[in-house]
Amino acid sequence: MSMLVKVLLVAALVLSIMVPFGAYFLGQPSRSRYKRSLGCNCFFFFGTLALAAVLAYGGDVHAAETAAETAAGMSTGLGYIAAALATSLSGIGSGIAVASSASAALGAISEDQSIFGKSMIFVAMAEGIALYGLIISFMILGKL
Numbered sequence: 001m002s003m004l005v006k007v008l009l010v011a012a013l014v015l016s017i018m019v020p021f022g023a024y025f026l027g028q029p030s031r032s033r034y035k036r037s038l039g040c041n042c043f044f045f046f047g048t049l050a051l052a053a054v055l056a057y058g059g060d061v062h063a064a065e066t067a068a069e070t071a072a073g074m075s076t077g078l079g080y081i082a083a084a085l086a087t088s089l090s091g092i093g094s095g096i097a098v099a100s101s102a103s104a105a106l107g108a109i110s111e112d113q114s115i116f117g118k119s120m121i122f123v124a125m126a127e128g129i130a131l132y133g134l135i136i137s138f139m140i141l142g143k144l
Helices: 003-026 031-057 064-111 111-144
Strands: none
Touching: 003 111, 064 111
């Protein structure tokens, strides 16, 4: 893709955002006018993105060796990202679950001491989510 095409695509993306909302704000704001402006914005923006994707992949052909090296590096990088996402998202989910279940368990224990074991099981089950994510990330890292 030449530099001129890249500059034109960036200009088209910026204009696809600015022109519909500029037309909306110049007239009398109303709900139907906003919907029409938003629809026009989405149509032109995603149309320009689709055109950019077609132009980007219609370019030069690279050597097979370079493509294989790039694919190997890309798969390793994506593997590390997958392991990081598995650990981080399961940790966030576990934190949210433990926050709600532990506070409810403490409230229930303060009223009745005999349900301590049952309430701690629910807290431990919520904490298990983080451990499952960590195990999955170790499995992903083992394949790299």
